Amino acid sequence: MKRRNTPAKDAILSLLTDTGKAMSQDAIEKKMDMNMDRATIYRVLNRFCEDGILHRIVAEDGKQYFAVCVKCDEKILADHHFHFRCTLCKTIECLQVPVQFSLPKGYQVERVNCVLTGVCKDCA
Template identity: 45%
Template sequence: MLKRNTKTKQLILDSLKNSKSAVSQDILLKELGDKVDRATIYRALNSFCDDGIAHKILSDDGKYYFAFCVNCSEKAHKHNHYHFRCLSCGKIECIPNEIEVKLPVGYQSVNFNGFISGYCANCS
């Protein structure tokens, strides 16, 4: 559920939902044109992560990408899966298989950032 909803945040969320892959702030800025400014996109994307609507991915190119969450909530935000960036087309995808990382006794995981780069099925 979208907290503190505005028309602008809804526009950004709709773009994120309709994306076929994870998107960066720059991608959304190009897509939305002059409808939304850079700072608003940045704040909205981060609030979506806080609300369990999206998750943030740190790519091997140093940029953050955002993907719409499926089956997540603010209290149960699960995205222990790999992300894949195609070196040819640049598409970033969530690989749906959940990963179980066994940590030593006493350790608690807060974040998982598994990243693979290579060539997607369309480009290989």
């Protein structure tokens, strides 16, 4: 389904693309130059996820982060890579590492959520 372009969609996508890191809804809300309510931001983020423009990362604390994975290899599905969460600067970034695992016979993977936690290269 073709969705119409709006200033809110453009602003959110530009912000996520420019940062190159995953951001939570509240972080996006704080960084927005335009006045946009929480419901609009969530609606846009969820539609971007449905359309495959963003992917959702759920950290170990249960908080959701959203990212445009500009560094990801096109051959790897957006949901099939690791993320790294820095305990010092609190950023989450996509890692160019494909997820490799094996499952018992009969299981089929649809989505992967792998978040590694530690200190990033910038804070080390």
